[in-house]
Amino acid sequence: MEIVIVCVGKIKEKYLVTGIEHYIREIKKTIPVSIIQMDDEKAPENLSVAMEEQVKDHEGEKLLRVIKDDMYVITLEILGKEVTTDAFIKVIKKAGQTNKDRICFVIGGSLGLSEAVLKRSNTAISFSKMTFPHQLMRLILVQKIAEIRDYL
Numbered sequence: 001m002e003i004v005i006v007c008v009g010k011i012k013e014k015y016l017v018t019g020i021e022h023y024i025r026e027i028k029k030t031i032p033v034s035i036i037q038m039d040d041e042k043a044p045e046n047l048s049v050a051m052e053e054q055v056k057d058h059e060g061e062k063l064l065r066v067i068k069d070d071m072y073v074i075t076l077e078i079l080g081k082e083v084t085t086d087a088f089i090k091v092i093k094k095a096g097q098t099n100k101d102r103i104c105f106v107i108g109g110s111l112g113l114s115e116a117v118l119k120r121s122n123t124a125i126s127f128s129k130m131t132f133p134h135q136l137m138r139l140i141l142v143q144k145i146a147e148i149r150d151y152l
Contacts, residue, residue, distance in 0.1 A: 001152065002032040002102045003145065006066055008059050008109035009040040011135045023142035030149050035138075038062045040109040052111050060114025063106060071104035072096075073121050075113055076141065078131055080124035088144060089151050091123055096152065098122075107137050 011017050020035075027033045039062075041055045067073055072095040083091060095103045106117060110133070118124070127140060 001096045003027070003034075004071065004102050004104045005033070005035045005107070005138070005141065006038070006063055006104055007035065007107040007134065007138055008038045008063065009134055010037060011138065013135065016135055016139050019139045020142055023139070023146040026146040027142065027149055031145075031152065033142075033145070036066050038066075043111075047111075053114075056108070056111050056114040057116070059109050059111075060117045063108075063113075063117050064120060067104055067106070067117075067120060068102070070101040072098050072100035072102070072123075073104045073106060074123045074125060075106045075108075075118060075121040076137060077108075077113065077118070077121075077124045077126060080126040082126045082129065085144070085148065088125070088127075089148050091125060092145075092148070092152055095123070105141060107134050107141065109134055 011020065024033060024035070038059065041058045043051070043055045047055065074091065074095065092103060106113065108117070132140065
């Protein structure tokens with residue numbers, strides 16, 4: 001099993017970069033893992049709904065270019081199924097039992113994911129009913145994977 005994390009937006013805060021790098025090193029001790037980072041679309045404040053959809057569509061096109069057919073796609077979504085740590089382990093184990101070679105986690109930008117990416121998703125999960133900045137969500141995701149890697 002290999003894990004690929006595909007995400008929108010660069011992380012500028014040093015403490016987040018340091019934390020993510022720490023957990024990636026931990027994961028790599030037992031599971032191959034990589035992060036593919038896309039630039040987010042530049043958008044002014046106070047976008048109309050139509051403009052928000054356009055931004056998400058552009059970001060979605062970039063995401064879908066790197067999401068391959070051999071990937072089991074797990075999107076992190078506000079409306080995804082809320083999971084506990086045990087349920088998260090089950091989601092990853094289930095993904096590993098498919099005919100897909102890689103598990104791909106997708107984290108969208110600040111506006112979320114496009115409809116096309118949501119349709120490509122095999123499973124949609126949420127770590128909380130609260131919303132988190134997408135940069136922080138990347139840290140939370142790699143921390144959870146590092147925490148459970150020995151159970152996979």
